[in-house]
Amino acid sequence: MSANRQTSWETKAQIARDILENSIPKQWLVDPKLLQTAGTRNVTIAVEKCGLLTDDEIEMTNTSTDGLLEKYRSGCWTAEAVITAYLKRATIGHQFLNFATEFLAESAINAARNLDKHFRETGTLIGPLHGVPVSVKEHVGIGGARCNASFVSKIDNLVEEDALIVKLLKSAGAVIHVRTNQPQSIMHLDCNNNITGMTLNPLDERLSPGGSSGGEGAAIGFRCSVLGVGTDIGGSVRVPAAFCNVYGFKPTALRNPSLGLVGAMGGQEGIRGCVGPLARNLDDLITFEKVIWNQEPWETDTVLVPLPWREVEVSLSTLTVGILFDDGVVHPHPPVTRAIVEAEKKLRAAGIKTVRWEPHNHSEGWEILRQLYFADGGERVRAVINESGEPVMPLTEFALTRGSNDALTIHQTWELNMRREKLRREHHALMRERGVDVILCPSYAGVGAAQGTPTYWLYTSIWNALDQPAVSFPSNVVADKELDKADAAYEPRSDVDKKEWEAYDPELFHGIPVSVQLVGKHHRDEELLRAAKIIEGALLS
C-alpha cells in the first residue's frame, strides 16, 4: 500500500506542478546558466543589473501604488505595459526563487486591457488600485482555479468564485497576476511543501523566506508585485515580511474578510487567523486596508466588525512608544537587539517619547495559542495530509507536536477561551495604565533563519493571542558580524531559548537587514499604521 500511495500522491502532486508549469509565460524563461551564476545573495540586484529587464520595466516594477496611479492618470503608462512588466519580472523571479504556484497571465493581461479601455473612454481610473499588480497566497480562493492549500489531497479542489478579499481588490481595479507558495499545513514560519517545493529568499537563498506567506515575502521582496495578499494566525504575514525585508501588516482579526479561504481548520475560532497585506512600503499597506474597509466587507461576511477605515491623527509629540527588547522567553539575537537599541535612540532623538515595556506573560499567551491552534490534537491536519499519503514534513510535525497533541475536551476549550480573554483585557489595561500607544519589538528572535529552521513563533504570535494589530518593517539596521557578537554572558533560560540562541550564525546573517515590529492596541489599526509612518520616519533619519 505504501508504494501505491506514494505513487498516487506524487501523481496527484504532479497535477498541480503541471498547472504551475503550464502557466509560466515561456517567453521569459531565463538561460539556466544565469540561474546558476546569480549567486546566493541579493538575486534581486543581480537580475536588475544583468539586462533581462529593460530600464522601463525596472522603473515600472520599482514603482508603488501612488506612483503607478500617477503614471496612469497622466497617460504615461498603460496598465497592460505595467502588468506585462510585472508578469515578466515575476516569471524571472520565480525561476530563481520558486515562489509561484500559478501564473494568471492571460486573465491579468485581459484585466489590464479592460482598465486601459476604461481609461481611454472615460479619462478616469476605475478605482484606488487601478492597474496595481497584486499577488495572492495560494489558499486564498481564485474563481475558476484550483486551490489546494498545500495539501496534495486537495489538488482537485476547484474554486467557484473569488474569495471576498479578491473580489474587493478587483473591484478597486487591482490585477491579480500570480498566486504564491505556502508551506504544508500553512503552519510553518517557513515555505516548503510536497507540491511545488521550497521557496527561496531573495536576500540569500540559504535563508528561509519566512512563512507561511513565504511566497508573498519572496514575490514582494523581488518586486514581482506591488501588493501581496497573505494570511496570518501566528506571524505568517509578518515573518516573511521581516525575512524578505519588506512590509507586512496583520490587522485586528475580524476586520479583513477571510471568506473564501481554503484550509483544513474552518470553524476553528479559538484563535482567529486573518488576511493581511504585504507591500514595499507603509503607504501601500494603508491603501490596501482603506480599499477593503471602505467597501463594507461586513455586509457580505457578517462575522466582521463593521468599522470603515478611520482617518486618525497621530502626532509625533503625543505618541508614546513602549520598547520591548525581549519577550522573557527567548533572547533575541544580537543584531535584533541592536536594531531595537538603535530604534530607541533614534525615536528619542526625533523627540518621540519612549518607555521600556516589560512584557506581560507571553508564556501564558503561548500556552493558550499552542492548545487552541490544534484543539483537535492536530487530527484534522493529519487526516487531510494522510488522505493522499504525502509525507508529513518535519515543520508540520513540529507544529502539531507542540500543539495540544490530544483533542481538547469542550470544557478545556472553554477554559482556554476565558484565559485568552483575561490575557487580552490585562494587556490592554496595562497599555492604558502605562500610557503606551504602540509597542516596538522584534519581528522574530533572529534577523532571519536558515531554510527549514524557523520554529520560534512567539514574537509575532503573542499578538495573535492578544488580537492586537501589528506591522513588520525594515529597521534600517543591517546585521554585522563585527558589531553583533554573541553576548559571552548569555545563559539559556530553557532548551527552547538555547536552541534559538544557537541558531545565530554571525557569518550567515552578516549583511542581512533587520526588521522590527510595531504593535497597536486592539482595534486601533489605523492609529498603528499612522504611528508606524512616524516611527519609520525617525528610523530613516
Added chain:
Amino acid sequence: MSANRQTSWETKAQIARDILENSIPKQWLVDPKLLQTAGTRNVTIAVEKCGLLTDDEIEMTNTSTDGLLEKYRSGCWTAEAVITAYLKRATIGHQFLNFATEFLAESAINAARNLDKHFRETGTLIGPLHGVPVSVKEHVGIGGARCNASFVSKIDNLVEEDALIVKLLKSAGAVIHVRTNQPQSIMHLDCNNNITGMTLNPLDERLSPGGSSGGEGAAIGFRCSVLGVGTDIGGSVRVPAAFCNVYGFKPTALRNPSLGLVGAMGGQEGIRGCVGPLARNLDDLITFEKVIWNQEPWETDTVLVPLPWREVEVSLSTLTVGILFDDGVVHPHPPVTRAIVEAEKKLRAAGIKTVRWEPHNHSEGWEILRQLYFADGGERVRAVINESGEPVMPLTEFALTRGSNDALTIHQTWELNMRREKLRREHHALMRERGVDVILCPSYAGVGAAQGTPTYWLYTSIWNALDQPAVSFPSNVVADKELDKADAAYEPRSDVDKKEWEAYDPELFHGIPVSVQLVGKHHRDEELLRAAKIIEGALLS
C-alpha cells in the same frame, strides 16, 4: 448519601433565602390577608388602588427616566424620595410575585443621598441615569454580594466587584435597589429554581413571567424599577418582556459587556449570550444603551466591538418592514397571529411599506443552537447542579435533553460554527436582496404560557443564532377568546407543533396583552430601536 445531600442542599439554599429574607425592608410588609384577596389577575392595578402606596409614590413609580430627570432637575423630587418609593413598591410587589433575590435598600438609599448631595452642591445631575432605580438579574455580579446564578452549589460565591455593566450604570447615576430571580441553569423561558422558588406574573399569577430574566419581567411589569438588567441567549430578555407586557431589548451580542456575570458556561462562545435591558418604554431602552455604549466598555472588556451609540435617521417613508407570521416550525397561537395581522394593517395605514417575510431555514438555526448551547452535552450544568445535590428541575432536564446530549467533538463544533456563519450570511443577504430593514414577528408562539410550561424558544432564539438585534414590545392587541378561536383547519406539522398548539387556552389567555418582536440587521441596533419607535407609534394610532 441521598438523604444527607438533600439536607445539605436545603441547608445551603436556606442561606440564600435568609439573605433575601433579611434584606426585605420590614416596614413595608403587607397584611397577609391582602395578599390573598388581590386575586390572580392584574395585581399591579389592585395594589395601586388599595391604598398601600401614596399618590406621590404611585406617581414616582409610574415615571420613567426622562420624567425623573426633569423632576430632579427642577428640584421637585429628591432621589432619596424616589428610590424609597421604588423600594417600597418593590417590597410590596415581591410579596405578591416573589421576584427578588435580594434587596439592596441601605446601599440604594445611601447612593440616592449622595446624588441629592451632589445636586444640592452643584445644581447638576451626576449623569444621564441620575437617581434612576435599576433592578439587576441575580447572576450579574454585585460587588460585596453573593452571586449564585441559581445554583445551590454557588450560594457561597462572594463577588468582589460589580459587573462592568453595573459599574457603567452606576457611573451614570443609576441606583441599584433590588436583585431579581432567574430559573435553575438560567436556561428556561420560565422563572423557577430550588433557592427562592417561582416568580409570578403580575398580569396573572397562573402565567409564567417568562424567563430566564423572569424576575426582571415581573419587576418592570409591577413598576418596581425603571430599568432592568437582564441577559439573553435564546429569548431570556424578550420572553419575560413579552409575557409581562413590557419592553425588552437584546442587542447584537458583542456590544453590551458581560464581564462579571456568573454562570456555569464561561468560555462557551459558539452562541454568545448578552446583557439586555428591560423597561417600560422604548425611550428607556435607548437611554440604557446610549449610557453603556458611550462609556466605551470595550476599553475594559476587549472582546466587545468598539462601536459607540450612533445617532441614526430612520424615517417612516423609507422604512421597509418584513412581516413574519409563522416561523415554519411552530404555528403561533391565534391572538399572536391576530396581533401581527393588525400590526401589518396599521403599518400600511400609517404609510409604512411592508412586505411578507418568508422565514429562512429557522429549523437549521435551531439545530445549530441546541447543539452549541450544550456543546459539552450539558455536563457542566449537571455537574454544578449535582455538586450540591439539589434536584434537576423539569425545564432544566428539558433544555439539556433537547441539547446535544453527548459532548460534541472539536470537529463537530467547528462544523457548527461554519453552519452558523453561513446561516448568518444568508439571512443578511436575504434582507438586503428583499430590501427589508426590520422584521416584525411574534415574540413567542403564544401570548403567554402557564407556569412551568414555556418550551418553544425559536421565535426569539433564531435571532441569537443569527446574532441580529431584537426588541419585544406591546402590540396594543389583547387576546380575546371570542376573536381568537383556534383554526379548525389546523394540522400539526410535528409533535412539537402539536404540543405548542394545544397549549393555547382561550379562557386562560383572554384579556392578556400580546407583544410583538421587531428584529434588525446584525449590528444595526440603533436603526432597529429608531424603527421600533416609528412602528410603535403606528400600532398605537
